[in-house]
Each structure stands twice: as C-alpha cells, then as structure tokens.
Amino acid sequence: MRVLVTGAAGSIGTVVCDGLVDRGWDVAGLDLVVEPEGFIGPWFAEDCADPDAVAAVFAALDTDGGLDAVVHLASIPHEASLPEILTSHVVTTAALLDAMVEHGVPRIVYASSNHAVGRTPRSELLTTAVRPRPDTFYGTGKVAAEALLSLYADRHGIDAVATRIGSFLPQPETRRHLSTWLSHDDAVRMVHAGLTAPDPGFAVLYGISANTRAWWDLDPGRALGYEPEDDAEHYAAAIEAEPATPSDEVEAAHVGGPFVTEAFYRPA
Numbered sequence: 246m247r248v249l250v251t252g253a254a255g256s257i258g259t260v261v262c263d264g265l266v267d268r269g270w271d272v273a274g275l276d277l278v279v280e281p282e283g284f285i286g287p288w289f290a291e292d293c294a295d296p297d298a299v300a301a302v303f304a305a306l307d308t309d310g311g312l313d314a315v316v317h318l319a320s321i322p323h324e325a326s327l328p329e330i331l332t333s334h335v336v337t338t339a340a341l342l343d344a345m346v347e348h349g350v351p352r353i354v355y356a357s358s359n360h361a362v363g364r365t366p367r368s369e370l371l372t373t374a375v376r377p378r379p380d381t382f383y384g385t386g387k388v389a390a391e392a393l394l395s396l397y398a399d400r401h402g403i404d405a406v407a408t409r410i411g412s413f414l415p416q417p418e419t420r421r422h423l424s425t426w427l428s429h430d431d432a433v434r435m436v437h438a439g440l441t442a443p444d445p446g447f448a449v450l451y452g453i454s455a456n457t458r459a460w461w462d463l464d465p466g467r468a469l470g471y472e473p474e475d476d477a478e479h480y481a482a483a484i485e486a487e488p489a490t491p492s493d494e495v496e497a498a499h500v501g502g503p504f505v506t507e508a509f510y511r512p513a
C-alpha cells in the first residue's frame with residue numbers, strides 16, 4: 246500500500262513518514278523543499294496549493310504503481326493572514342481531493358487542529374459533536390478544510406479522517422501540554438489508524454496522547470482504532486515544580502489556549 250504524505254519534510258511529516266515506513270507502508274513525499282537525505286520513496290518538491298502541480302504528482306504516481314491514500318500535513322502551522330490561511334489549508338486540500346477523485350484514491354487523513362474548536366470555553370471533556378468554534382483564522386482554515394472533506398466524502402464516497410491535533414512535541418513543556426500533548430509515537434499510531442480504519446466515511450478525532458488530564462474525548466479516535474499509549478502525566482511533577490504563570494491561567498480558560506488571546510486578533 247502506498248501513501249502520499251504532504252508536508253513530508255515538516256516536524257510531524259518526518260516522524261509520520263518514518264513511522265509509516267516502519268509499519269510497512271510505501272511512502273511518497275511532497276513538500277516545498279528538496280528531498281531530505283535518507284528519504285526512501287518518490288519525492289516531489291512541489292506546492293500543493295497549485296492544483297496543476299498536484300495533478301502532475303498524482304499522474305506520475307499513477308504510472309509508477311498508483312496510490313492508496315493521502316496524508317495531508319502540509320500547511321502554515323500558525324496564525325497568518327486570512328488569504329494565506331485559505332490558500333494553505335483550503336486550496337491545498339481541494340487540490341488533493343480533486344486529484345483523488347480523478348485518480349480513484351479512496352482515503353485521506355488530514356492534519357486538522359484543536360484550534361478548529363479552540364474558542365470553546367474549557368469545562369467538560371470536549372466531544373467531536375461540539376460546533377466548530379475556531380479561535381483564529383488558522384482555526385477557521387481547519388474548519389473550512391474539514392468541511393471540504395465532508396463534502397467530498399458525501400459527493401464522492403472518499404474516506405476522510407480529520408485529526409484535530411493538540412500539541413505535537415517530543416515531550417510536554419507547559420501546564421497546558423499536560424492536557425494537549427500528542428507524542429511522536431502516538432502521532433504515528435493516530436495516522437496509521439486513520440489510514441486503516443474500516444469504512445470511516447467522514448470522521449473526526451482528537452489527536453492527543455492518553456493524557457490523564459485530557460480536555461478532549463479520545464473515544465472517537467478509539468472507535469477508529471487509535472489507541473494512544475503515552476501520557477503527559479509522566480512529566481507533570483517536573484512541569485509543576487516550576488512556578489505557575491499568568492499565561493497558564495489564560496491557556497486553561499479555552500481549549501485553544503494562547504490562540505484565544507487578543508494578541509492574535511487582526512483584521513481579515
């Protein structure tokens with residue numbers, strides 16, 4: 246089985262590509278940068294916001310064994326202007342989905358974000374049934390990309406798993422991360438589950454580890470076969486040995502943490 250990973254040279258992409266190869270996937274990489282040393286498999290230094298470039302990548306893979314799935318990780322990973330965000334999250338996703346329809350590729354796993362619901366006040370465990378409630382243009386782009394996945398799932402029967410990723414880091418560093426951390430190994434487990442879950446249709450899961458202090462419901466992920474094994478609690482004593490700061494309080498008020506603050510307000 247072969248998967249095309251966009252953003253393959255990025256922080257999540259590097260970990261996910263290695264992890265998928267370890268699990269027996271053939272991996273093709275797409276990123277703006279040239280092929281990283283040691284990458285095994287075809288590499289495309291292209292911009293997936295360019296539909297013609299994406300179409301050419303799919304055509305090339307078609308003549309060379311075909312493609313079974315896409316993992317779409319490429320995007321600006323932080324707040325930016327609305328036009329930049331729409332290009333980075335929505336235009337890229339549309340280009341990939343159109344190419345998938347054209348070439349009969351049945352499944353996509355998408356790197357959405359907790360910021361798609363980041364403006365939700367933090368109280369109880371958040372399910373995937375809550376309304377989209379972005380905290381930034383970044384989160385708005387993720388909501389719109391999730392909506393596109395839903396549209397193509399309904400129109401074309403594409404299986405589309407949107408993973409609302411928390412804080413992807415080697416280890417948690419702040420009090421918020423004790424709830425939002427996604428470990429490297431769990432990220433691979435999550436993507437692999439998204440690629441292999443039987444008939445998910447359009448589905449959303451929260452991409453965090455099995456954190457004792459989780460703010461987000463892991464059951465939708467577990468229903469798709471995502472069984473996280475790491476827990477940020479392991480780092481709690483060291484993190485809590487540091488004095489609490491005012492930003493800890495702000496970060497605990499909404500699930501999007503710092504992205505909710507006025508520092509992120511800007512005109513569209």
Ligand code: 15L
Pocket residue numbers: 322323357358359360410411412413425501502
């Ligand atoms: C994200 O989606 C961002 O890409 C990352 O920069 C962090 O802000 C992360 O969420 C988080 O919420 O910790």
